Amino acid sequence: MNLEKLFNPKSIAIVGASQEAGKVGTVIAKNILELGYVGKVFLVNPKYDQISDARCYHKLTDVEGEVDLVIMAIPAKFVASEIRENMGKAKNFVIISAGFSENGEEGKAREAELLQLAKEHDLNILGPNCLGFIIPKLNLNASFASGLPEAGNIAFVTQSGALAVALTDLAKAEKIYFSKIVSIGNKMNITETEMLDYLEKDEDTAVIGMYLEGIEDGVEFMKIASRVSKSKPIVILKAGKTERSQKAIASHTGALAGSDEIMNVAFRKAGILRAKDLEEFFNLIGFISHNKKMEKNKIAVITNAGGLGVLTTDAFFQKEIVLAELSEKTKQALRRILPEEASVENPIDLLGDAKEDRYKKVLQVIEKDSEISAIICLLTPQDQTPVEKIARVITRFNAKSEKTIVASFVGGKKVEKGIKKLRMDNIFNFAFPEGAVSVLDAYYRWNLKEDSHDENFSDNMNQGRKDHVAAFINFARAENRHALYFSESRKIMEMYGIKTVDAFEVCVGEALPVHNNFPVVLKVDSDAVLHKTDKQGLILNLKNQLELEMAFQKMRNNFPGARLIIQPMLGRDMEIILGIKKDANFGPVVVYGLGGIYTEVFKLAEMVIPPFSKEAIEKSLREGKLGFLFRGVRGQKTYNVSELAQIILALGEFSQEAGDVAEFDINPLLVYNNGNEAVGVDVKIII
């Protein structure tokens, strides 16, 4: 998609331009005409010959030549025909009008028609049901929000137009400026993914901030985001974390909100910074907009109030960034310049009577400590505190320093001018110090880009194996089954190098043979009995032929048409569950966790989105919720991380090659720390 002309148009037509007070068409026309946009503007409305002093065309076709961009603010029902009529004139449209997929069946049909048009004729359509967009640098406000923010380097893309209005107003007060503000509305044709793709090359944009309620095509989105995030930070506020808010969204823009946990995994994998709430989103884009790289996790804090230092220290709890331990050399240097009562431990307490010189000297000392990557400058406005002078010291220092500098001047009127000074010179001030710590931490973790650096992933499709799996599935389908037999699943797992427990099958009508290795387990192997434990399709620990025979009779009576299997009863050491979840957004996802009866109690489960490398999986395993298995708790022997990673890797491949599988799980997989090989006890493949 080439959006160059859409966002940098030399000429714009406004269909539905008006002069009636309060009408959207009136506001847009005014915004485009009066705020300094220098391209050609054509107003279109059959009702008028003139709007203010400008000529008004009755039809867009009356305008001579091509138009780079057409903005439509007319009733939804006329939109498609209007576009159809004017496709020769323009390729780029902004549809402000509401009344599409967010609005019942009729609206959905209208949107489908519009999308069809766009696809057939290669049109770029922003919206429908959007606020429009604003490009401050071009003095172009192609929206029905008033005013023109100053130009900056943040592109803000939002699924909620109202939020754009509120945030722009807030941003103005905080001196945060934008390269582009784009309301994508129902994002029918131009989605978040297209916007990322376009903004990657947009020279005016250094940071991309997005408010999203849903993701359209998760796989494509991740592909593009992974690429873009390498050069530009992407900060996303993703709403719809809970079922309840997904309901609110459904009635709001009709987006399909995906499972929130997978969203976290996906964002991390794609190198996206996820803001936890509106405040953090705002802080993150504002902070990153002016920021340097931050590749170490050691932070220094300076303060003129001990209490604020303590609160800031608290905020480091469970963060990846840490308060730097100051070197003896640094402490000595600090002692030379600070009064005796000052603290030269981090947070460095400059005392309440600190003036700008003390701030300056301390900053200079910290600058020399190459271990420290960022400095948080705290200030409370004591009577003797020269707030603005200290702000100036900090901004001057920042201009030369390679370290990340942020501030938290806490107060009201007394710190107002100082904060303004900081903002003017590209230092972000946090209203409260805890916000500074939380944003630095998010930014540092993003700088690591650990998850998104998984470049050695294997995504080779093994066609032979894929065909083989398909053959098993087709065979089962031909027999009208919804699940594979264990013997089939076992063979498939073998192709992926996953060992499963031996099983002796007794088909319907067959008699029970004499068995000689006890104890054993007797199971029903049928798609009618998927939860074996619940339905008594599983009898454990049969110690001899007599017990087995009695169990066999019972099972035959209970499940007359079902195949039965006999397996050795294995020593259960540690149980793992593994599965593949098909996510509506991101496709198949491998889930793994601690098995056994307390699976739901402890909820030690994690997800990974294929493709991935074995190294990445091992890392996830070691650092994740199952990490205790590989560390050895209380002198226990450790479990084999490489073996489990290999199994997860194989399931990743399986998930890619087994498109027709509806549900899959291995429950349990028994793993051992005595050298025994891991073995799947039950494998369920539902088709």
Next chain:
Amino acid sequence: MNLEKLFNPKSIAIVGASQEAGKVGTVIAKNILELGYVGKVFLVNPKYDQISDARCYHKLTDVEGEVDLVIMAIPAKFVASEIRENMGKAKNFVIISAGFSENGEEGKAREAELLQLAKEHDLNILGPNCLGFIIPKLNLNASFASGLPEAGNIAFVTQSGALAVALTDLAKAEKIYFSKIVSIGNKMNITETEMLDYLEKDEDTAVIGMYLEGIEDGVEFMKIASRVSKSKPIVILKAGKTERSQKAIASHTGALAGSDEIMNVAFRKAGILRAKDLEEFFNLIGFISHNKKMEKNKIAVITNAGGLGVLTTDAFFQKEIVLAELSEKTKQALRRILPEEASVENPIDLLGDAKEDRYKKVLQVIEKDSEISAIICLLTPQDQTPVEKIARVITRFNAKSEKTIVASFVGGKKVEKGIKKLRMDNIFNFAFPEGAVSVLDAYYRWNLKEDSHDENFSDNMNQGRKDHVAAFINFARAENRHALYFSESRKIMEMYGIKTVDAFEVCVGEALPVHNNFPVVLKVDSDAVLHKTDKQGLILNLKNQLELEMAFQKMRNNFPGARLIIQPMLGRDMEIILGIKKDANFGPVVVYGLGGIYTEVFKLAEMVIPPFSKEAIEKSLREGKLGFLFRGVRGQKTYNVSELAQIILALGEFSQEAGDVAEFDINPLLVYNNGNEAVGVDVKIII
């Protein structure tokens, strides 16, 4: 302590009053003389005869008659002698001077001397090392911070003077007003507990907010706080959550910061609202300052921006308050007054073009729904949004409504006046909606006062039992042991109704008798081997006399001077650990959690502070981390909550009666869900 004259003085002397620019004594004198305080003021300084136009006394003794309050701003080393000289003149002192316990050994000695003086002569001393205090209603600024905030109903007590300055300035900007601002500094004589006791009866104070770095006497503090919190909300920002910040505190005011988790338990038990950070503290005191009771957890949200509604919905995740499900009646009423496209599900989306009338009508409809206890009014400043008129509608509604009303007008300049209007009329506005949800949730939970309503606790001391325990301990001490033998511990547990496993003792020099109930466990029973597993002082699952004999020989060789015990090997179903932790602040605390090898992995442990009732413990057990045991997971039989509660209750009594026990734990206690009685396998009593 009677602090009436201290905080409502008819006459004040300032010792160390000065006219040198920048001196603390100069600022304080100016503050008291020039801001409208109507009592008598005496300036004292041997250097001057006059300061500005006022007479300056050379010595306090020169002042005629008694003085209600003396403020001292003189070097630390002169403070004690100055007080000693003037004890006849005054009983109430504010010591501004630093250089006491926060400042090395010399300072500590000075503070000890001062405290001694205060105790002997029944003086009230605020500080030392404090900012002073401010009583806006009296136009009395007895501090060295400048200015005078407007009078309100919040008392702010702080261990950090600098924070008082910053928060007062911030509060002024947000129209949050104070009854008293008190800097307690080193809180040598007037601690947080004395302040609570005083503020309970202070008619001007409706809400108490405290910034604390440590708690002086946890037991007394909890006693007073539990009482005060019944009539006035207490909001505490307790700094020093992490070890690191405890270090920062140590160099800051020398407070002993207690374990943070216990602090949470204690605050909950005392009915204290704990703010998670500075922002929430500020929001909480500001919100509560104007608030009504809130006894139901159902909340309505109204918004003119769908996106903001979705974000607010997200914020309800894992909260106690919930978005109300609107009744069909309410929805019908809403449908009648809202445009078709508006959402009548909660959050109620009034649409971007909503004017004040729509807000008004919707509020009136919600008012009728008695299930709803609070309304969050969201607003984004669209061009057509009459922000101030909507603010007026909300404040008028609030004046008549019984529901709790809060607002989150999101924006900058465009919402400024609206927010001011809200604040003037007692509605708290949150910069971001997530803050509103989090504060309402904290307030609702506090309103429940569940934990602090544990009135039926048992704190009867059983003197006979206490003496009996002491006798055991004395006996062991006489034998120079640091731990009780299992047989002794077993008898003690019996006194508390806790069953422990049978044990057959083999003392040093005794031969192994013939045993006839196998399997058994052989253990060493000695204070030299406390971690039996680590040191091989435990051999499990001995199946016959031969195995037992071999184990016995081995153990005798390894631990020649130790007593050995033989216990039956019990079926291990569920293991619980129980212990008593002695907290520096709150005394003995009973800790219980899931035992077994994954204790440290799952960290399912909780604490309770005695005294408590059995009902309260049962409730904690059911709702806490071990709750799954009593719910029955995956069809498992449930465990006996009453039995475990009884054991915890007994340990609470034991903790009160066994003052000399240094360490105590039962690990494991085996509990069963088959009707078997719980039994302690190992009991460790270290003295």
